[in-house]
Amino acid sequence: MHEADPVVRPYGDRRDDGAVQVSFTLPVRAGELASEAARALMRKMGLASPQVVFSRDLGEGLTFFVGYGRCTHQVDLATLEVPRLQGEVMDFGAVNRFVRERLGRKVVVVGACTGTDAHTLGLDAILSMKGFAGDYGLERYPEFRVVNLGSQVPNETLVARAVEEGADAILVSQVVTMRDVHLANLTRLAELLEAEGVRERVVLIAGGPRISHELAVELGFDAGFGPGTTPSQVASFIVKELDRRRVTGFRDGR
């Protein structure tokens, strides 16, 4: 009925009721003043008729709130631009066929958690045999050769290994984002690859819970993958990008 309407607001239990649920903590001792502060803040967030439905003193002069309000804002879908990865996602079989038919050689992928990051969960989800969410990891792809360097790899080591292995793609996972350490670290990697003159020879990919495609591109990467990414999405991107470069002479034409 409203399908053509490109202007949307949150949907609670009725179209356009604008219902929004929030929770947050304020550094105020629990009480009337704290709840009033919470409601005032919600109004400033654009929530009309703010209600505090629950509050709890967390000690140390902190109070936690759960609240509801009606969002006074709306979004016009027609005005939005979504930075998006090109192309369809292929499954395991299709990717391997694609490599055999279009590239005719094995794809070499080198992956690492760089800097001080010791969290390999995301990297392993994409690279390990088992993969993630029932989607096999790249190690299981017969047309891929994977070098997983693990955690706390210095950028310099990663670049050296990528050159040594003749990597087609570099995968960097960054989980620790405290004080934006991941931004500095990723930028440094892109710069190092430029300095070594190998940046354009590899498909450079970042991943992690706080990574978006847009952010990665901004930092000089070819793609970024956020939470919930499956190995076949990454594999599809890599092989299509390699094919695109082959066709356009991106890689060998210089």
Add this chain to the structure above:
Amino acid sequence: MTETCRGLASGLRLDPGLVREAREDARAIVDEVLAYVREHTTTSMERAALRLAGVEEVDAEGTPLVNLVVDRLGDRLGHGASYWLFNAVAVTGREPEEVARAVAEGELDLGRLPAADPARVRQLGTGAARLAMEAIDARRRERDVMVERLGQSPSPWLYVIVATGNIYEDVVQARSAARMGADVIAVIRSTGQSLLDYVPHGATTEGYAGTYATQENFRIMRRALDEVSEELGRYVRQVNYASGLCMPEIAAMGALERLDMMLNDAMYGILFRDINPRRTLIDQYLSRRISARAGHIINTGEDNYLTTDDAFTAAHTVIASQFINEEFALRAGLAREQLGLGHAFQMDPDLPDGLLHEIAQAALVRALFPGCPIKFMPPTKYKTGNIFRAHLQDGLFNLVGVLTGQGIQLLGMPTEAIHTPFVSDRYLALENARYVMNNARHLGEEFLLRPDGRIARRAREVLERAVAMLRQIRDIGLWQALEEGMFAAVRRDRDGGKGLEGVVAREPDYYNPFLDELEGGRCGA
């Protein structure tokens, strides 16, 4: 085993012959490693000895004096840093810390001093070691008195982590968590500290995804937790990490500052931090000796195997490793009530009957290691950012913890996989645990598992596979098992990884009065 096999776990009907076999194999595996340990020392082991002798300060650049002394000893280290230190004390008449400072400033070269009367050197060393033991014993008694006076929660104890990077902010969050019901507070370390070959110094306010473990930070948190313990009338425990390249030094600091638990597992460092296996197994022996004396509960890290390997298919690797870790611990003088052997609730939520398999594993661990305060780790691997499902996953985890009688429950956070926990996430997690555990406190006493049921059959199958794995490791040795990737699906070479350069062969006259006192003539190694 019989005493703790009351209730739920008695239905598992484990074969006592298999359990005996597992322990015999673990003993043989550990014998081989300890034969190597006995003949070596490490830079960090020698630095720990210096710390126990009272050397705590740093030089003008912030380098710990213990590092400077050990580095300058070079290949003389095989005689034991304690020999050189107490020889210098005998010759110069200065205190250990003054000797260390003089070495740091280049004023004294320990190797060029005349040799004092060996009996005098030994007398000084033994005296210092006994003083250190008295200091550790006093802190242990202090804990015993406080626990006796204030009391403590029934198990499972509720364990939460703070990780702001700033010790003063950590204190605020730790006190808040304690007031909301936390029994145990861990200050997680800054990312990368495990690979530092020195211990940072002083109070710190900057760290990445955690706060540096320093002796001063230990003191600041201890003071805050003691205050809140008094206020709440319940002893709140403090945890840190005696792991990584400075394992024994941090154990010593934890002993002197009355920490209550230390994460301490060489296997974890080898597999997940790529620390050299030889280095860290030597370090682990001394650190466990120190923790044994200090009354620390150690926490082992088998739970981590299930992050890189699958919780269902690799369940037996956790059990096999726990048998090995138990043997390492007992041989270093730890009592069973000090062994927080680790495991985790990490089955794929889409696995049919996953809860039954989790109960099987938790009951099995409980039955196999009677008297140990088992450390149960929460689901993390299959948390997706859906905080609502995550909260439910943690609820089931808490139910299994209380149902099977785990000792230490590290609480899961609804926002796992999104960010370091908000102060409110910790509240939600604590409320979840208190709700479930209060409501199901004695549920485990009301049921017997069907011996022919799915849970009991699964537990027996996991034990059989663990025993088979131990037999295989016994045949090839632990070093080879690591090289073949038998744990966590990770391969580690005995001569690879970080820190091998810090391993030194002990000379026949190797002297370490602190180790001698800790062993008390009973060299488990």
